[in-house]
Amino acid sequence: MVLARRPSGMADHETVRLEEHDVPKPGPGEALVQVRYLSIDPTIRTWMNDAPGYMSPIALGEVVRGGGIGEVVHSNCARYRPGDLVFGMTGWQDYVVADEGSGAMQLIPPGIEPGLALSVFGVTGMTAYFGIIDVGRITKDDTVVVSGAAGATGSVAGQIARIKGARRVVGIAGTPAKCAWLVDELGFDAAIDYRREDVAQSLRRLCPEGIDLYYDNVGGAILEACLGQLALHGRVVLCGAISLYNESSVPPGPRNISNLIIKRARMEGFLVLDYVPRFAEAQLDMATWVAEGKVKHAEHVVEGLEHSLDALNLLFTGANTGKVIVRI
């Protein structure tokens, strides 16, 4: 699946094109990997724009970039053996070659389900972990608000806040069912349905003493509402801005940046790529929490490579709960 045309607004079926090619032949030190699962993440949409970012844009005609899990089906190297599951930037395609030397494809330990490997142990779980703990410096007694809370990252971020002793964890999501899931299944203290509630008003009601830590996945109007309810020395962790990724022109930003002065508050962006060397430490914590039932996750599985773009768009229509995965 290659990028056929740069999207303006929501990507559509002119954005990508399915191409057929021969199965690549691995050379010495390489292995052939058959891609089984794709990790569908909002950031993929940002790579489709011809705009500067933290990675170069996907070129026109290039396979759509993205993480995934594959199975080694043929190997010319010692590191990868047939049957091994590996994680890496597989791209939206059926086969990819893994190079032993680069080590870019990481072996998934036996016994880890692919769904978990892509979510809580994968990039979204790691993003939640380092965002809440390292960037957000969560402390006991924090009132924490998470937007995009029913997504793969937000749902885990809120649960980690809970584990770390937050006084109150409030999620912001877009349907009553998602809100119920956050509170009833994941242990959030409350949830705000941003499509049916006045977010600023609900925040004043649910966080009367202010927000100590806001984990932002969405940007835009919800960021502004949360900035307006910051507590003294509040922290805003900028993880993503999904509300903006489909905008063809960038809308104005929050009008209340000055509230960061009044509240002596900090707003900080991060990319989980910078934390790769520390993933093992986080995955150990995650494994414990998953085993103890303290971190739960949801998957939204879409069948078939040809539906990868539909899967991506689920993130923007908000039709998913938890991690969106394409099974090939």
Added chain:
Amino acid sequence: MVLARRPSGMADHETVRLEEHDVPKPGPGEALVQVRYLSIDPTIRTWMNDAPGYMSPIALGEVVRGGGIGEVVHSNCARYRPGDLVFGMTGWQDYVVADEGSGAMQLIPPGIEPGLALSVFGVTGMTAYFGIIDVGRITKDDTVVVSGAAGATGSVAGQIARIKGARRVVGIAGTPAKCAWLVDELGFDAAIDYRREDVAQSLRRLCPEGIDLYYDNVGGAILEACLGQLALHGRVVLCGAISLYNESSVPPGPRNISNLIIKRARMEGFLVLDYVPRFAEAQLDMATWVAEGKVKHAEHVVEGLEHSLDALNLLFTGANTGKVIVRI
């Protein structure tokens, strides 16, 4: 001088009213202070609005709040002696009573000129010091940009950046004369005249590797331009937003907040009030730097209490260079 009417936009002569009252009589433990100099600071404008902030608004009919220096003319306590100069929130008036118990009026050591006491050793100098060093965590090799650079805070902030080994210090100011002063007198490496230049373009030229530390006194379009040129792990110190203080409705914020994610950057607000316990440490450094000629300052003195509001407005028309002081 009392607040007569809340201003909409720039304050005008209906905003304040001169009232005559009897000179107050100090009680036991108190001293009578004759106000000699007023410290004219942008934040005074924010207190004139009926809006939540870090301090309550000035009430209608109340003396305009502000810092100043006075001379003790009569004393019923041991702490203050006639002839002593004191600094504190004198307000815009001829006389104020100092209470020995509260200690709110601080003695100025002999030999410190009032102009220095109000600027480099006063709130604006302290704001520059803690903003650059503590919040901005300046390091050698930083490329530093300061807006409002010819003002009392900005001019000192840039000089401290210079002292701390910044690789490059760029000031943003509003006239050719101010820009020349920054470069020729204060040792800035370069200056941008925001009224005559495309700030974003000049920043790209002068800071080709990006801005490591942006000290923001102005907010608005200049904040957006600097966010657009941040370096990886850049820091934005939000000190003030003078471009917004006269706006009757708050304009949209920077469209490029997401750049904080791409650049893994931090934006943090602060108030110097939180650093009062550490002023002595900073004043010691400042005294050394002033003595060595490494920190220079400018004063813009306006004569007469009745011109205090004109003095305040100088900050917004940009007619001042350095600290604005009213001499009574």
